[in-house]
Amino acid sequence: MRASISRRAVLAGAGGLVVGFMLTPAIAAEPEPTAAPVAADDIAADQTGSPPHDAWLRIGPDGRATLFTGKVELGHGLLTALAQIAAEELDLPVDHVTVISGDTERVPNEGATTGSRSIETTGAALRQAGATLRALLVDRAAERLDVPADRLTVRDGVVTAPDGRSLAYAALAADAAPRSTAPRRADAPAVRPKPAAERRIVGTAVPRRDLPAKVTGAARFVQDIAPDGLLYGRVVRPPRYGAVLDTVDADAVKDLPRIVVLVRDGSFLGVLAEREEQAVQARAALRRATTWSGGTTLPAPDRLWEHLRTAPAQTHVIDQRGDDVASAPAGAVALTASYRKPYVAHAAIAPPAAVAVFDDGFLTVWTASQDVFALREALGAALHMPASDIRCIHAETGGSFGQDGADDAALDAALLARAVPGRPVRLQWERDETFAWSPFGPAMMVDLAGQVGRDGRIATWSHTVWSNTHAMRPGEADEPNLLAAWQLDGTAEAAPPRTAPATAGGGAERNAVPPYDLPRRRIVEHRVLDMPLRVSALRSLGAFANVFAGESFMDELARAAGADPLAFRLAHLSDVHARAVLEAAARRAGWPGRRGGNRPGLGIGFARYRDDGAHVAAVAEVAVDRRSGAVRVARVVIAVDAGTIVNPDGAAAQIEGGVIQATSWTLREAVRFDATGITSRSFADYPILTMPEVPSVDVVLIDRPEAPSRGVGEAALGPTAAAIANAVAAATGARIRELPLTPARVLGALAASPSQSTPEKRRRG
């Protein structure tokens, strides 16, 4: 079982031509990522220490390409999109590109697959790498055919001269060894990726390469990996955060069949069995046979907001423009409002799981972690072994939306496997455990204050957000922030987040700065340090609550100014791409909707994700049942400008998924807890949107093939929430500032604002 692949052998042994390439931190700052042939020693360095390269691209002696990347498939189609980019620049059929992904022994350390960044950074660098590799091949062909490189054409991996003679990539790469690859001649012209007009693969709806296996049941997820001799593991968690294991009555499982071993280490307690159902039974029996003491007291749910406001916090001014935002111009209307977003669960349908085996002191782990290299470091720290004795291999799980329990499961599996050297162990969480122990997206509170002058323009704007950090992944916290690690050391407490200097960060500030032309504004983040519930990254981090709040407040200001919400936004937007998505969404949705009678409400929400990402405008159409308070979202139109679209159908699918998940968060979702712990522990306690309730989603993609690509996975969530809340206000006059928009809140808001039931009519009619 021990990983037998030597690092250098992966690339060198197979021959062929390789380029390594670098990711650039900010595309805008450096439009041309670097790519160069890989030197032999770089290969090892790429996987340890400070990597010279972030990924490699190889043409093998068979003429096919292989991309070695640390980025991983999260069910979002990334590997298909990366293959398209490589195939485009190499002029190869897309199915001649293999992607090796997320394996600490086989790929360089490329960082986490997060933040909708992969297509932006890896994609951009890969484009350059592909072009460089193609140029190397064409140079070789030019030499052999004795024809200038610029007279050669390439199609489907064959380089052809004007006289018809040709050489295939296979022949050009066959005799090359990466160690001896010479750089291009110094006088060779600079390599440029293909201009948009010449693209044939990027921009087309290439089918996802992972789907044939997924629709036939053949896909192997991490939960399906079953090496010979597999044992099945389950863990017994404490009844609440911070509880310490006192006693275990091992007799509880002694009569159960084929229980192999009970593993106890500090407050960590796990069990291994020959059959999975026996491990499940043993866990249930052990839960009744353990005693625990202590435990963290959580704030009362109805005092959560007060807790956030008063707990110790680091305060950062994110942005400040103009003079004092409190001073009022003459005749201005001033508004203040406070918005809230509860803790939200990842609630992937698949449970966290991992497979681990210890062999000769070497640990191999199959994991759904979004960052196998950071996980390897964290495992090494938690297990007190060198990271170089650990191999982490990514395998997909059913739904990756941030830091759920995937990394934790890897340590659980490793701890169990350590008790049975040589035997592979598959550890899986149960559903109640998954809800109770995975990190949540943090609760957030956002206070808005603003003034509209007599000229109908926003005179001042202030946005203040209270939130825990959203960055608690392995590698983002001071200690190995893995669940079992807290239990091993007996503290049973979460590691503190990596102490950030007095700068912004942690995700709570994401999209706190409004996208509008506001000469006087002040944006403040209070990063609350006390973290009573376990939190970390969830899709779009703080952007969801910040956009929900900011865009709800835009509507409130528009109403105060007597302006149409769309016109009001456009009046404060000079960014042409922002205007374009708003106008496109409004046009497709039939803004401002039918008037009078029992019309449904239309609401709008806009953001540029992460300030530098995709521009997104959503228009939601809702119907509100005034008697029950139920909100039904019938339709969401969403216009997206993400620069160059690599795969339009893949991008649309990500946007649809983001809209539907955001609709669920907005209408339904809040983690429930009491003083002793998490009380929502099943899908019955934590209902998510169901098939009959899902809105129709109409995606309008604005393709700008000359612009860099922007990720779309997280961009839709905030605008969707704001559009729904604004649509409810448009339909009923009831402004709800706390998520989710439950029937009880809708009824409460309706009762509180009977006189506001027809503001839209006054404004528009």
Next chain:
Amino acid sequence: MVLRLNVNGTVRETAAAADTPLLYVLRNDFALTGTKFGCGAGECGACTVLVDGRPLRACRTPVGELTNARILTIEGLGSAAHPHPLQAAALAEQAAQCGWCTGGMLVAAKALLDRNPKATESEVRTALADHLCRCGSHNRIVRAVLRAGRAPRRT
């Protein structure tokens, strides 16, 4: 004690106890891992299989009750080389993201179309109301089922 089960037209044997949920037998004894665990409580539908043509939750169904039944899993529907019309339609609509809910949804949809080949959109949504998807593939799945309903049928 050995139990015999008819799965996807083949009789297979398992040493599992009679009260073992079918899910673990399919996945671990028969290596049919297309049937998924999501909740173990009948709430998500990821474990759905057809038993004598009716959708059942494998996480809640003891194998001892199934010795005379015909069990169909997503693997029995078709393969990448020979996809069932529902699988072909799911590919045509690119109707999965993570793919965890997909198998359960497709076998439930087979039961629906077998009963009601001309199922309408709202009938499809109702039939799949107890199947959770976290990735937001719902509308594509509905389109796939409607597309398969129009396709030439095969049993």
